[in-house]
Amino acid sequence: MRVMAQMGMVMNLDKCIGCHTCSVTCKQAWTNRSGVEYVWFNNVETRPGQGYPRGYEDQEKWKGGWKLDRKGRLRLKGGSRLHKLSTIFSNPRLPGIEDYYEPWTYDYDVLINAPAGDDFPVARPKSLITDKDMKVTWSANWDDDLGGAPEHGHKDPIVKKLGDKVKFEFEQAFMFYLPRICEHCLNPSCVASCPSGAIYKREEDGIVLVDQDSCRGWRMCVSGCPYKKIYFNHKTGKAEKCTMCYPRLEAGQPTVCSETCVGRLRYLGLFLYDADRVAEAATVEDEHQLMAAQKSLLLDPRDPEVLAAARRDGIPEDWLEAAGNSPVYDLACKYNVALPLHPEYRTMPMVWYIPPLSPVVDALTETGHDGEDIGNLFGAIDAMRIPIEYLAELFTAGDVEPVNDVLQKLAAMRAHMRTKNLGEPADPEIAAAAGMTIDDLEAMYHLLAIAKYEDRYVIPTAHSEVANALLEEMPGCSVDFDSTNSDNPVGENQPVPVTIESFNLTKQRLEAQDYKDLDYKQ
């Protein structure tokens, strides 16, 4: 057993209102540059829908992720190493502009500077790729809120799989939102696809990053990732991806998408996992068993044996404490309500989802039934096969049983809390029907519904003292300076280390009343 830590995320889809705040703040923070106009490290998809880029889940077309070969060995679906190199001059599986969208802006200048005339001036859309006038026909969220679903809905790869069962008529439609970031997989196929070895998984927290200095723009990662969460910067010629806001995480802050989430539906915390068994778990033959295999990799952070092994493998004490308080571990493994996205890609994704009960409740309420009555809810979960089969295609490789279990737990929680709020006597039957206890239900309610900031985000800071230890022991830098204050990881209001070289500059900066007083010529 080799214990490694992994930063994970859970999203509670029942709470997502599809406001796209996460996408917008992420874009402002990371991809508001030229070359990545079309890049959404975080995007929110309406499901059923095609997603972004269009139809990315159709792996028979894109060949992302892993597969098992005839002998049952784990292989890249996109082909062997030799095959990848032989298609390096033109990657046949690379999505193009037409699969994303042509980014554009508007000619706002006309609105101000147009000469007086009979007509109102109009700001025309201009392509950010060619600078020419363009017709806006598609974008990252064209099918938001089932927009155009009667026409485009059947192009959703999952709808195709389920056949004609999914209806898009207003009365029969169901929908929910699916926010997506990079999955920071335990078995990332983008890393395995990179010819340059420029993409790597960080040993400390499992975050998958692209080394911009080593990337040579071979584009194999873009087609290798089944979630299409690696993007090609067409200006720099390098791959870019969600960084899980690692500079923020290292300072103990949640990611931008989590921090700004209006519905407070995101949870961040550590998983401890057994790195030695990842390949074995990803090789499980039965796709329905993949989720269980993935969960079996996750180690109980309160088990003394696991903790001893983690200490042996060098995971620091405060990280173990954070792992012990991890909300993501509880949601995925203790309450078993969080499910991975498309486990059948065999990448062992580490962003988990609590499937939404709301399509079921909505349908129930529309028929005039009590949407909080446990009997009605359980009956509806059993009866409403289509939304549940759809959710199962997303989260459990088509196995409806785990999705059913989760929805029953959510239904039981809902019914139990209703009796409690109405002052009725608690009915242990409700919890038992979902295979839980009242205490568990209430603890889960606390985590899912109350969800205070410090409960949602349990983020240990990065160990900068390792780097600082180097500095301290460097000859000539003898000033004693404690930078390991874990209460203040950002280092604000701390004594500044002063050396002979920086003494005058530091003194000047401390005494200056105005920035103009500063003499930077020194």
Place this chain on the structure above:
Amino acid sequence: MNSLNNFLFIVFPYICLTSFVVGHIWRYKYDKFGWTTRSSQWYESRLLRWSSPMFHFGLLGVLAGHFVGLVIPESWTEAVGISESQYHVASAVLGSIAGVVMVIGLIGLIYRRRSTPSVFRATTRTDKLMYVVLGTVIVLGLVTTFYWQILGGGYDYRLTVAEWFRSIFYLNPQVQDIVVAPVLFKVHALSAFLLIGIWPYTRLVHVLSAPVGYLWRPYIVYRSRDDQPQAGNRDPRPGWEKPGLSGTRR
């Protein structure tokens, strides 16, 4: 004339080779971020799908032919029983096939670059310079092959051009070997050296990072945060341990 020949076939090649080596080192040290294929497939892939593989695979064939023709002395091939006439036929046929494939690919690529607005807009001035020089080298090479090797019945460049080429790397350049060669060969060789000279400053740098190591490395790459070189820190010298890391997490 002598001094011109000395310049063209001694000084100029050495300038270009120096530029090639020093330029690559400089670029690698100061512009790793700019070191990329600058692929334009995201903009357009319909034309690229056939033109780029044709160009690149054709080019690999042509380069292999040049390696055999320039680096391996005629005496070696004769020693293994390949006569000059056999060699000539083989090289003319294989070289022409590879060359034609490459040129069709190149024409496709240039047409694509000019006709697709997004691709043309992403074309820099160095790209254009590189295309002109590369195109010149290729056209001259192809004309030489057709004029001398196919129509002209064959010129044994391995006794002249190749001898001169190898002598450059022995640091003992033999100008008299190349001076006697037909002018087409000379111009082709000079344009090729010009291409070598401008190489490190163009997108051609991607050739040096051809990812053959991918065939042997493990699929999943792990790196530690601490492996990131910090600004101003130089890598530890071999034989010395990093200070102060015992007891802390690596």
